[in-house]
Amino acid sequence: MSDVSTTANGDTVWVEKDALIDRIPRSVAMVFLFVAVVAIWDLVTRMGWVSPIILPTPGETLADLMFVGGNLLSGDYMLDALWTTTLTVFYSFLIAAGIGFSLGVLVGETKFGERAVMPYLVAIDTMPKVAFAPLFIAWLGFGISSKVALAAFIATFPIVVSTAAGLYAASENERMLFKSIGASRMQILLRLKLPTGLPYIFTGLKIAAVGVMAGVITGEFLGGGKGFGALIRQSASQMNTPRVFALILYLSILGLALYFTVVWVQRRFVFWNKSDQPGAIG
Template sequence: MLAIFVAFVAVWQLVYSFGLVSRIILPSPLETAEEIVAIGANMLSGGYLLASFRVTAKEVLIGFLIAVALGFGLGVLVGETKLGERAVLPYLVAIDTMPKVAFAPIFISWLGFGISSKVALAAFIATFPIVVGTAAGLHAADENARMLFKTMGASRWQTLFKLKIPTGMPHLFTGLKIAAIGVVAGAITAEFVGGGQGFGHLIRTASSQLSTPRVFALIIYLSLLGLATFWSVVWIQHRFVFWHKDGTRRGQPGE
C-alpha cells in the first residue's frame, strides 16, 4: 500500500514538473503537503478551520443517523409488505435515479441556508442504499429456517426480529457502508450550493481564488472524514456481526 502511495506521488510530481497540466489547476505535492500541515496546525490550535470542520462533521453525523432511521424503516416496509414492494419501492427507485445535486436548491428553498438543508441532502443521498440493504437482508433468511419458525408458532414480529433481521445484518451493513460514503458527498454538495460555514464553503472560496493547493488539502481532510465514517461502520459490524467475514476484514473495503 505504501508503494502505491509513493508511486502515485511520484507520477503526480512528474506531471507537475513537466507541465503536462497547468500549474494553476494542479499544484505540486509539496505545495499540497504544506497546506495540509497549515490546515492541521490551525485545527489543532482551535482556529476557524476547526470550527468549519465541526460544522461539516455535524452535518454528516446527523444526516447519517437520519438516513439510518429512514432507510431501515423503509427497508422493512419494502422487504416485509406487498404494499411496500409494489407501491413504495418504484417511487424510491425513481427518486434515486434523479440527479441528487438538483435537489440541493430545493432543500435550501424549503429549509433555508442553515445546517438543516445540508443535513437533509446528506440524509437524502444516504437513505436509499440502506433501504436496499435492509430489504435484501430480510430476504436472505434460509427457507428451512423460516419454515421452522412457522412450525414452532412464531409470530410475524418474532420471525422478523429473531430470524430475518439477525440473518440479514451483513446486507444491512453493506448498505450502511455505501451510505457512509455518500453522506459526506451530500453535505458538501449542499454547502457548495447553499454556502454555510463548513469545509464545502471553504473549498468553493479557495477555488474562486485559484488557491488549488488549499482546495486539494481541504479535499483530503474531507476524504479522511469519509474514511472515518466508513471505518466506524466497519468497526460496529465486526463487533455485532462478528460471525460474518467480509472483504473489509482482509483490508478490502466492501462486500
C-alpha cells in the same frame, strides 16, 4: 492458478493459489501505490504537462496540508468549519439510517411496500440528487438543516435496498422451521430475518457513509454556510488549488473515520460473518 493438495485422509483436493501480486503484504502494497502516485503526480507537474493552476505540485499541497493542520490544531476558524461539517455528517447519517431502515423493512416485509412504495423510491433515486439542493435550501434555508436534508436524501436509498435484500436472505427452510414452532411474524422478523440480514444492512450503511459525505459537501458548496465545503468553494474562487486539495484530503479522513466506525460496529454485531474478519476493508 490452482494446485493439488492431499488431505490427511488421502483425498485429493484442488487449492486455489494466490497470484504473485496478491502475495504482497497489504502495508507494502499501499505504501508502494502511494509512492507511485505521488511520483507520477510530481513528474506531471515538473514537466509542465498540466497547468499549476489546475494541478498543484505535491510540495505545494504538502505546505497547505501543514497550514490547514496548524489552523485546526490552533483552534482557529477551520476547526469551527470542520466541527460544523462533522455534525452535519453525523446528523445526516443517523437520519438516513433511521429512514432507510424503516422503509427497507416496509419494502421487505409487506406487499404494499414492495409493490407500491418501492417503484416510487426507485424513481426518486434515478433523479439527479444535486438538482434538489436549491429546493432544500429554499425550503430550509442556508443553515445546517438544508445540508442534512440533502445528504440524508442521497444516502437513504442504499440502506433501503440493502435492508430489504437482507430480509430475504433467510432460506425458506429456516422460515418454515420458525413457522412450525409457532413463531409469530414479528418473532420471525426479529429473531431470524434481521440477524440473518445484518451483513446486507451494514453493506448499505457503509455505502451510505460515503454518500453522506458527498451530500454534505455538495450542500455546503452550493448553499454556503460555515463548513469545509464553503471553504473549498472560497479557495476555488481564489484559484488556490493547493488549499482545495488540502481541504479535500482532510475531508477524506473524516469520511474514512465514519466508514471505519461502521465497519467496527459491524464486526461487533456480525462477528460470525467470515467476510468481515480483521484485515478486511469491510
